[in-house]
Structure formats: C-alpha cells, structure tokens
Amino acid sequence: AQTVTQSQPEMSVQEAETVTLSCTYDTSENNYYLFWYKQPPSRQMILVIRQEAYKQQNATENRFSVNFQKAAKSFSLKISDSQLGDTAMYFCAFVLIQGAQKLVFGQGTRLTINP
Amino acid sequence: DVKVTQSSRYLVKRTGEKVFLECVQDMDHENMFWYRQDPGLGLRLIYFSYDVKMKEKGDIPEGYSVSREKKERFSLILESASTNQTSMYLCASLPSTGSNQPQHFGDGTRLSIL
Numbered sequence: 001a002q003t004v005t006q007s008q009p010e011m012s013v014q015e016a017e018t019v020t021l022s023c024t025y026d027t028s029e030n031n032y033y034l035f036w037y038k039q040p041p042s043r044q045m046i047l048v049i050r051q052e053a054y055k056q057q058n059a060t061e062n063r064f065s066v067n068f069q070k071a072a073k074s075f076s077l078k079i080s081d082s083q084l085g086d087t088a089m090y091f092c093a094f095v096l097i098q099g100a101q102k103l104v105f106g107q108g109t110r111l112t113i114n115p
Numbered sequence: 116d117v118k119v120t121q122s123s124r125y126l127v128k129r130t131g132e133k134v135f136l137e138c139v140q141d142m143d144h145e146n147m148f149w150y151r152q153d154p155g156l157g158l159r160l161i162y163f164s165y166d167v168k169m170k171e172k173g174d175i176p177e178g179y180s181v182s183r184e185k186k187e188r189f190s191l192i193l194e195s196a197s198t199n200q201t202s203m204y205l206c207a208s209l210p211s212t213g214s215n216q217p218q219h220f221g222d223g224t225r226l227s228i229l
Binding site for chain 1: 146148150155156157158159160163165171173203205207209215217218220221222223
C-alpha cells in the first residue's frame with residue numbers, strides 16, 4: 001500500500017519569504033504522479049502543481065516549485081516570495097498511473113503567511 | 116471550468132438518522148469520489164465510482180454506502196449516523212483520460228452528528 005507523510009503540521013513565515021513544505025511517500029511502484037493541493041480557508045481544494053515520476057526535471061508553476069527526489073521518495077514544495085493569499089492547508093498526494101485513480105493524501109500542513 | 120457542487124455546506128443531524136450527502140458535477144466525468152477530512156489525518160477515501168451504477172470501496176467504507184444512478188450525481192449515505200462520523204466530507208470528480216489530471220473538488224460539507 002502507498003503512504004504519504006507530511007511531517008510539518010503547521011508552518012508560519014513572513015510575507016515575501018520563501019518556505020518549503022516537506023512530503024515523503026512510500027511505494028514499491030515505479031510509475032505514478034505526485035501532486036500538491038491547496039485548501040484555503042474558503043475550503044475548495046485546488047491543484048497547485050503536479051509531477052510525473054518518470055520526469056527528472058522538477059515541475060515549476062510561477063512562484064511554486066518542487067524538489068522531486070525519486071530515490072529518496074521525497075517531494076517537497078517551495079513557495080517563493082510568499083503572499084498573504086498563500087495562507088492555506090497544503091496536501092501532498094500520490095496516484096498510481098495504472099489501476100483505479102485513487103489519490104493517497106498526506107496529513108496536511110497548515111501554512112500561515114504573516115504580514 | 117469544472118464545477119462540483121455539494122448540496123450543503125453545513126449539516127447537523129442526530130445519532131441514528133439516515134443522512135444523504137449529494138454531489139453533482141457538470142463536466143461529464145466518469146470518476147467520482149467521496150472523502151472525509153479530519154485534522155491530522157488528511158483526506159481519506161470512503162468510496163469511489165468509475166461509472167454509473169459502479170462503485171468501489173475506498174479505505175474507510177464502514178458505516179457508509181453510495182449511490183450513482185446518473186453520471187453527474189454521486190450520493191454518500193450514512194445508514195445510521197454516529198458521532199464518530201462528524202467530519203468534513205469532500206466530493207471530487209475526474210475524467211477517465213488519465214491519472215495525471217487533477218481531481219476537481221466541491222466546497223465540502225461539514226457534518227455534525229449530535
């Protein structure tokens with residue numbers, strides 16, 4: 001079975017700082033996708049960034065980037081120039097390419113950006 | 116844009132009641148999911164469906180059932196609600212075109228069982 005672990009329940013940084021959220025996962029499979037989702041206080045879960053396991057290049061979306069270390073099974077999210085609107089719960093998630101498309105989520109990290 | 120609509124944002128029910136949570140998506144997605152979200156536990160999959168009238172158990176199906184009579188609608192049923200089912204419930208949908216696509220989530224229903 002696949003598991004996803006986020007070891008930081010809460011984090012807090014000042015606006016404009018850079019912050020890194022950690023995620024590790026465990027699987028014996030080789031073909032999968034990894035995601036970071038964001039859940040603001042308004043509650044709707046939205047996709048931040050995704051990474052295909054077969055790609056060595058780290059995904060980047062504007063101020064958001066990942067550090068994907070496949071051998072270490074690590075998938076951290078870096079937020080540069082953090083903004084007040086980045087305040088949210090962040091969830092790391094994993095899905096196998098083959099089979100039922102079931103996401104496995106981590107426990108979540110509550111990120112607060114302070115003015 | 117995909118819209119996933121959950122019928123209630125807040126719901127209060129009593130122990131032993133039969134509770135229905137409704138979810139509708141407007142993008143003709145084949146796959147639909149029900150999760151519950153609890154602090155420190157993240158999201159856990161209750162049930163999912165990959166086609167009309169098809170359903171599969173997720174990781175925590177006990178005490179729940181589902182119904183998918185139409186493609187756009189996926190209902191979660193608490194047969195006899197208990198206090199340990201107090202939680203946030205999230206519905207999601209996904210096209211069958213590939214697991215690299217993001218799931219689209221509803222706003223969630225915060226359910227309290229008294």
